[in-house]
Amino acid sequence: MTTLHVVNGRVLHPDHSITESDLLIDQASGTIEEIGAVDAEDADERSSSANRTQSDDADETLDAEGGLVIPGLINAHGHAAMTLLRGYADDKPLEAWLQEDIWPAEGELTAEDIRVGTELAAVEMIRSGTTGFADMYFEEPHVAGVVDESGLRALLGHGFVSVGKPEADARADMETSVNFAAQYDKVGGDRISTAVMPHSLTTVNEALLREAVERAREADVPVHIHANETEDEVDPIVAERGVRPMEYAEDVGLLADGDFLAHCVHVDDDEIERLADSDAAAIHCPASNAKLASGIAPVQAMLDAGVSVGLGTDGAASNNDLDMFDEIRDAAMLGKLGADDAAAVPASAAVRMATEGSAAALGFDAGRIEVGAKADLAVVDLDAAHLTPGHDLVSHLAYAASGSDVRHTVCDGDVLMEDREILTLDEAAVTERAEEQAADLIDRVA
Numbered sequence: 403m404t405t406l407h408v409v410n411g412r413v414l415h416p417d418h419s420i421t422e423s424d425l426l427i428d429q430a431s432g433t434i435e436e437i438g439a440v441d442a443e444d445a446d447e448r449s450s451s452a453n454r455t456q457s458d459d460a461d462e463t464l465d466a467e468g469g470l471v472i473p474g475l476i477n478a479h480g481h482a483a484m485t486l487l488r489g490y491a492d493d494k495p496l497e498a499w500l501q502e503d504i505w506p507a508e509g510e511l512t513a514e515d516i517r518v519g520t521e522l523a524a525v526e527m528i529r530s531g532t533t534g535f536a537d538m539y540f541e542e543p544h545v546a547g548v549v550d551e552s553g554l555r556a557l558l559g560h561g562f563v564s565v566g567k568p569e570a571d572a573r574a575d576m577e578t579s580v581n582f583a584a585q586y587d588k589v590g591g592d593r594i595s596t597a598v599m600p601h602s603l604t605t606v607n608e609a610l611l612r613e614a615v616e617r618a619r620e621a622d623v624p625v626h627i628h629a630n631e632t633e634d635e636v637d638p639i640v641a642e643r644g645v646r647p648m649e650y651a652e653d654v655g656l657l658a659d660g661d662f663l664a665h666c667v668h669v670d671d672d673e674i675e676r677l678a679d680s681d682a683a684a685i686h687c688p689a690s691n692a693k694l695a696s697g698i699a700p701v702q703a704m705l706d707a708g709v710s711v712g713l714g715t716d717g718a719a720s721n722n723d724l725d726m727f728d729e730i731r732d733a734a735m736l737g738k739l740g741a742d743d744a745a746a747v748p749a750s751a752a753v754r755m756a757t758e759g760s761a762a763a764l765g766f767d768a769g770r771i772e773v774g775a776k777a778d779l780a781v782v783d784l785d786a787a788h789l790t791p792g793h794d795l796v797s798h799l800a801y802a803a804s805g806s807d808v809r810h811t812v813c814d815g816d817v818l819m820e821d822r823e824i825l826t827l828d829e830a831a832v833t834e835r836a837e838e839q840a841a842d843l844i845d846r847v848a
């Protein structure tokens with residue numbers, strides 16, 4: 403058994419208590435084997451040696467001295483390759499942003515753009531302590547290649563739309579989504595899983611939506627979709643069908659175990675109850691919802707009702723970064739504003755959303771530091787002025803820390819970043835290539 407020892411740090415446990423503990427990780431299974439109390443003499447000896455050393459029995463050691471070992475953050479909704487469109491179109495509401503800027507640019511995307519944009523996203527995520535993500539986009543086999551190479555964990559799907567397309571093209575798009583999900587689920591291990599991904603309740607027609615859901619059930623994969631993001635998305639459903647979107651979603655077969663719905667901003671009490679009574683999860687995207695002025699999701703009400711809630715950045719073009727620490731803070735801040743209650747969405751709840759909540763939504767056996775769970779974790783360097791004094795480290799995670807405080811990132815028992823150096827991707831080459839590829843894309847759009 404090859405092992406990774408994470409030593410000398412403090413560990414954030416699932417109940418949010420914190421102890422000085424070491425972790426023993428089995429790299430073959432990628433799981434946490436032991437969480438041990440620290441032997442003081444051992445700790446002194448180890449901290450004086452190199453950061454990650456080959457010990458006598460050939461195991462690796464990762465030094466977390468002065469750091470807090472937390473579950474790797476999980477970005478449960480996004481469009482990774484949209485990093486290439488970061489800052490390309492800002493300060494517009496969703497519909498205008500998509501129609502006037504984003505969709506025309508996406509019309510020019512090549513598979514290579516998507517590969518490069520996803521690599522850029524992977525660098526950004528690893529750097530900021532994100533170990534797992536969901537991706538709804540195009541050319542997903544190329545996204546899977548980047549996931550494989552980067553060492554991250556991901557749930558991937560081809561997003562499809564039917565509006566504005568001939569029926570045959572829309573059907574082919576849906577087939578691509580179903581086929582990708584069926585072929586790539588758990589391909590080469592358990593770091594890659596999939597879902598069928600209709601874009602939204604309003605951009606896919608009812609017949610194709612029903613069929614896609616049925617096909618997802620046959621393939622034994624979940625469905626991921628945007629829902630109730632703006633009022634403009636809710637109103638036509640109410641006008642045409644006389645029911646609100648969550649009732650329509652249930653009617654087409656959605657809200658089953660494993661399904662997850664991005665945004666859920668404009669949900670009324672009945673819809674919150676439907677979500678709570680279902681086994682589906684809502685993915686809160688506070689920064690994107692704020693930037694596009696879509697609204698403030700009733701997150702505390704959803705949590706109170708028992709809805710399973712995860713956290714996501716959405717794409718980098720509506721955020722404009724993939725730092726989940728920002729997202730945690732935004733969830734807490736906007737949760738309070740939305741509920742008009744400073745006690746709403748406390749630090750602990752926001753951190754849980756980005757860890758256990760997102761893991762549960764995506765079906766990852768991660769999001770918690772516990773024996774038997776996947777060894778997906780980040781070490782946050784606490785030795786910084788903005789994280790001093792250390793009265794309450796969960797408060798710091800939510801309100802004071804940022805992605806740049808992450809020192810090490812580990813996924814599936816493998817070290818992806820050590821001492822702020824990414825080991826699985828060449829960061830300088832990725833960013834340089836992304837700059838060129840983005841410029842080339844914009845030239846093609848013009």
Ligand SMILES: CSC[C@H]1O[C@@H](n2cnc3c(O)ncnc32)[C@H](O)[C@@H]1O
Pocket residue numbers: 481496504505508538539540560561562563601628631690716717720
């Ligand atoms: C069909 S692949 C995914 C599709 O979604 C677009 N998108 C990005 N952000 C949002 C959002 O906040 N709401 C709805 N759709 C969004 C993305 O540009 C792709 O076209």
Ligand SMILES: [Zn+2]
Pocket residue numbers: 479480481628664716717
């Ligand atoms: Zn989205």
